[in-house]
Amino acid sequence: MLDRSIVGQTRPATRATVEPKRxxxxxxxxxxxxxxxxxxxxxxxxxxxxxxxxxTYLFCLQMMDAERPFAxxxxxxxDVGRLLHGEQGFRYHKPVYVGDELTFxxxxxxxxxxxxxxxxxxxxxxxxxxxxxxxxxDLTGTTVVRNPGAGQ
Amino acid sequence: xxxxxxxxxxxxxxxxxxxxRFGPITRHTLALYCxxxxxxxxxxxxxxxxxxxxxxxxxSHGMLxxxxxxxxxxxxxxxAAVRSYTVRFVAITQVGAExxxxxxxxxxxxxxxxxxxxxxxxxxxxxxxxxxxxxxTAGLDGWEKAHG
Numbered sequence: 001m002l003d004r005s006i007v008g009q010t011r012p013a014t015r016a017t018v019e020p021k022r023x024x025x026x027x028x029x030x031x032x033x034x035x036x037x038x039x040x041x042x043x044x045x046x047x048x049x050x051x052x053x054x055x056t057y058l059f060c061l062q063m064m065d066a067e068r069p070f071a072x073x074x075x076x077x078x079d080v081g082r083l084l085h086g087e088q089g090f091r092y093h094k095p096v097y098v099g100d101e102l103t104f105x106x107x108x109x110x111x112x113x114x115x116x117x118x119x120x121x122x123x124x125x126x127x128x129x130x131x132x133x134x135x136x137x138d139l140t141g142t143t144v145v146r147n148p149g150a151g152q
Numbered sequence: 153x154x155x156x157x158x159x160x161x162x163x164x165x166x167x168x169x170x171x172x173r174f175g176p177i178t179r180h181t182l183a184l185y186c187x188x189x190x191x192x193x194x195x196x197x198x199x200x201x202x203x204x205x206x207x208x209x210x211x212s213h214g215m216l217x218x219x220x221x222x223x224x225x226x227x228x229x230x231x232a233a234v235r236s237y238t239v240r241f242v243a244i245t246q247v248g249a250e251x252x253x254x255x256x257x258x259x260x261x262x263x264x265x266x267x268x269x270x271x272x273x274x275x276x277x278x279x280x281x282x283x284x285x286x287x288x289t290a291g292l293d294g295w296e297k298a299h300g
Contacts, residue, residue, distance in 0.1 A: 022188070029181070029188035030219040031174065034226065047232045047294075055222040055237050059215055064190025080193045081205035085214040089238030140238070148206075 002076050002120050002145065006108045011072060014104045016065035018053055023098060026057060050097040055090060058128055058137055062104040072108070072122070078145050086121055086142035094136040101131040104139075117150040161260050161292045164269060170255030172224040177212050177249050185216045212245035217284050221275045224253035225288055233294030235268060239286030250278040260292070267292045 027037055032054055035042035043051045053061075063069040070080050096102065110123040126139040179197070186197050191213055194201040202210045218239050226234065245251070255273045262268075268289045275284040 025184075026188040029184040030216065030223060032219075032223050034223075036231065046230060052231060054219065055226065055231065055234060056215060056219045060189040060191070062190075066190075069190060069192070079205075081195055081201060083193065083195075084244075085241050087238070087240045088215065088218060089236065091236045092234060095232070 001117075002078070002111065004111050006072070006076070007111050009108050011106045011108070014062050014066045014106075016061040016102050016104065018057075018061065018096065018098050018100045018102070020051070020098045022064070023051075023053060023057070026060060027054070030054070048095055048097070050099065052095045052097055055092075056088075058090060058096065058102075058104075058139060059088065059141075061102060062106075062126065062139075072106075072124075073143065073145065076145075082146045082148070084144040084146065086144045087140070088142075089140040091138045091140075092136070093138075094130070094134055096128075096130065096136050100136075102136070103129045105129075118147055120145040120147060161267060161269065164257040165259060166257065168254060168256045169271070170224050170228050170253060170273070172227065172253045173250065174220050174224075174253070175250035177216070177245065177247060177251070179210065179247060181216070182210060182212060182247065185213055185219075189213065189215060191215065207244075210247050212247065212249065214239075214241040214245070214284070217241075217245050217251060217275050218286075220251065221253045221273055221284055221286070225255060225271070225273065228255070229269075229271070229288070229290045229295055233290040233292075235264065235289045235291055237286070237288045239273065239284045242282050242285050245275075245277065245283045249283070251283065252276050255288070258287075261289075263289065264291075269295070 036046045106124050106126040112121050122143045128137040130136050182196050196213050199210050253275050255271045257269050258272045259270045271288045273286045
């Protein structure tokens, strides 16, 4: 049984910088060749101030700049091999650009056993602010922990 | 919003606006995504590790498929118009999977002081098995401006 006292907890904030070369590597990994992600002039022609990040990259930034990307589940004593991703959502309020310095603040909102305890679902919400203190996005997500030997 | 834009928006409902194929998702794709995404969980790149945790082989990061489905979305809907993007990871995407991404406009809603299209999204593998199911919303003004 995982420690439920983490529900309601706000985790230590993670700061991340949108670095252009790291972003290039991500674009290559997902096969994104769209001009707005590679060329500032094309981004500006599409109404952006600078090169924006693709829709899912915020999730990556939080992980890549975290000191311990799996801190939450490590603290619960769960090995990464037991994790699956359940759901992921993004709400975009303002564009995020190359060079932005972001702060991610995650709160644990729920924890529930499923399938007679064979899995535990941990729900999280993350607020993202840029260096100017603007609220740029909200992330929601669930992590599925497989509990071997429990439940069905 | 002009009348003609509104007419265009209503005409979108029920239309499949996204249909794109990608893959196969190779071990090389998974290795690149592991490094580039910051998700270094070995379950996606180390088959010995995956087997030790009861899986037949490595499997895709759900977020890799979400990224590719997102790319299919922004190939049609300009990113400046995208207000939200949410998915449920319905089933594990196996290494070697060839994915079809589909998106259909399901309705127009008034939200956040603007009219937005709701777009149902789905990613299936070569056997027709649903891997990701989700939804995006897009502001119609931004969408039309980008195409205007």
